[in-house]
Every structure is written in C-alpha cells, then in structure tokens.
Amino acid sequence: MGAIRLVVPALLIAAAASAQTATKAEYPPGPKENPDRFSAKAAFYFQKDLGGNELLNEDAMIVETLVVLKKKITQNNTATVRAMGSIISSASYDSARSRAILVSGATTTINNPGSGGLGLGWSYSPRDWSIGVRGTIGFESAYRTRGLGLDVSRTFNEQNTTLSLMLQGYHDSVRMIRFDGTTLEEEKRNTLSAEAGWTQILSPRMLANLTLNFTEQFGFLATSYGFVRVTPGQGSPFAYEYDRFEIAPSQRHRGSATLRVKRALDAETSVEGSYRFYADSWGVLGNTANVIFTRYLFDRVMSISPGYRFYVQTPAWFYGRRAKEDALFATSDPDLGRFFGHMVSLNFRFPNVRFLWLADYDIGVNFYHRTDGIEMLWLTVGFDLAYWPK
C-alpha cells in the first residue's frame, strides 16, 4: 500500500498480517488471509539520468515479473515457491561494453541477459508461533547469489503483540569483468543480516511497528565494472585525467531502525506514517519519511492509495566525482553520493473482480525525483487469485 512498502522487510509483512487477525483491530480491513495463494506481479521501470554526473549515464529500463505460489500442506505447514525474472536494459552495461572495446580492444564478455531467481520456503505455525526457513538462488549478468533465511515469530496478548526475528545469509559470486575489458578471477561477497520486529495493535483503529536491522557485509563490495576518473597529482606520470576501477572497502556494517504507525480514520479510510533511520560504516546516513493515505471507494469496489516519500542521505566517505591519484578507495556511484529524493505514488486495488479470473487486481504508478539528476518512473500491475485455479 504505497510508498511505505519501500522500507518494509518481508518479515514485517508477515508479522503485520498475523497481527491483523487480532480481535481488537477492526478497521479498515487489511490484506486477505488466504492460506492458498497464487499471485503474479509485473513492474515496468524507467530510469532517466538528467546529467547529475557527466561521466556516467544511468539511463535504464527494467521489466520485472514476480510469481508466488503458496499452498497450505497441512493444518500447520505451508509451502511457498517464488520465481522472478527481469529484463534489464542499462546504459551502464552498454557503456562498460563499449568502453572495454574502445579502451583495450578486448572482446569483453559483458552481456546482459537480465536476471532471475527462485525461492523455496516452508513455514510451520503451531498456535501462536510461526517458524519459517527459505532458500534462494538468483543471478544477474555478472553476479550469482545463494541465500538461506530463518524466520521466527510469536504472538502474545490475544494476538495484539507480535515479536519476530529474522536471520538471513547470502553468499554471492561477482564476475570480475572490468570496464576496460580486463577479466579477473571471480570474487566473493558475503552478507549476514539480523532483524527484530515488534508489531503492536494499540487500539481497534491503531497499529504500530518497530523494526531493527543489522547487516554485516564482507568481500568484494564494489561494482565490478564501475570506474572513477582520476585527477593526476603533482609528480604524476599522467598529464591528463584517466579512469580506474571503483574500489570499495571490503567490509560494511549497516544498521537501520524503522517505525510505522497506521491509523484508521473510519471504516473505509486509513493513514499511515513511517520514519526510517539508516547508518553504515561507509559514512552513509539515510533518513526516510513516508506518508500514505488509503480509502475504499464505491462500497469497496476499489481502494485508492496516494503516497509521498522523502529521502535524504549523506555520501560515503570515499565518494567523489573525481578521485585523487593516491586514494585507496574511490567511487562515483551516485547511489553512494549526497542527494534528496521525493517520491509520489498512486496505487489502485480492485478486490474480488472477475476479469481474467476472480481475483484482486492492482495497478500503480510511482514517480521518484532525486536531486542528483536521476529520475525514475515505474508502473506495477498484478493480481492475487482469490482461490486456487481448479
């Protein structure tokens, strides 16, 4: 439901879904609690670089699909299969490829088949407990990942309180295809994440959640084909600026805290606000504020959710549009720079409609403006089947 989704981890969604069954939370109705589910979503994403950094072209287009099958196997056991795939058209890939040919004359092996992934999960939910495990694999053109996750949650206080804990690990391989066509041995990237969530129904019309996350990463953390432009210093053998690889520290500690509060104004209307604070050992501090309004219309034939999201971050300590010649670490990745972001979103949902199938259909549009010259527009469409197809 709108932009607040952008800071919500999967576990929180699960916790919130559990919480909404509580007797005290009445208005307005939340997501359906279908034990069996078949859902498909597609996102069409366009990114335009308006020249924030003249050395980089961040134009991109992505079409992504996500399909989820969820099936209750026995009274307490549920299996989930998730598949996703996307087609990515990115100027930075193209640039890396053309630069490699120009700079070195090498026939680079950079290609761009898109990305894909598969996830399998199992959850066991006796009474007030829920315990889940999941495994994932995924790929992008220069990147492979394998992940394992464990979720535990428990409800208390007549289901008005949900506490949850998630542990997640990833082991990734990064193909070292450099911007100049150099190909080196594959590097590894590891990620360990722990997340604790507390969801509390405060009154029949009010719900709150606090989520704390800590993530530790180590290994190769830069973009393999990223580059920075170097300004020669005094005594340099180079007379002109030149490019070199992006180099990032091999460790990153990351933490965030998110508070969400949702309140029903009446049986058809709700408003939600959230705030997220993020900090990491690279010097990036992020603050996100979000508000979203949801209202059912036409006797709940549809719901409409306009939202606004504000984001601001400080740059990583080794970020710069140019790097010094003696810098050990350097990046020009705008995502690690300083910028503000403003996003507006508008989402529509049509529950229980017989269109292709009897399902809930949704469509949304989001526009995001970053002050560093990057703009993004994306559309989402999808459905959730009310029942399994017979």
Next chain:
Amino acid sequence: MGFDLDPLATELAGHVLNPREGSVGGFNGTAGAGGCGCN
C-alpha cells in the same frame, strides 16, 4: 487492519529503491547484497 494491503506489490516496489538506499537486495528479489544492474 494490517500494514500492507498488497505485500507482493510492496515487495516489488522495494526492489527498485531499497537496494539503492542502504537496504540489502538487488533487482533480483532473491538476491543478496545488491547485484543491482542499474548502476
């Protein structure tokens, strides 16, 4: 009442921004530390 009327749409939208603003993930929803091909 829950937080997300449509958790999957929530997740999909999260693929776009989250990994670029300090969260772990990539365009690949199952991915780890951000193989994000957009950069």
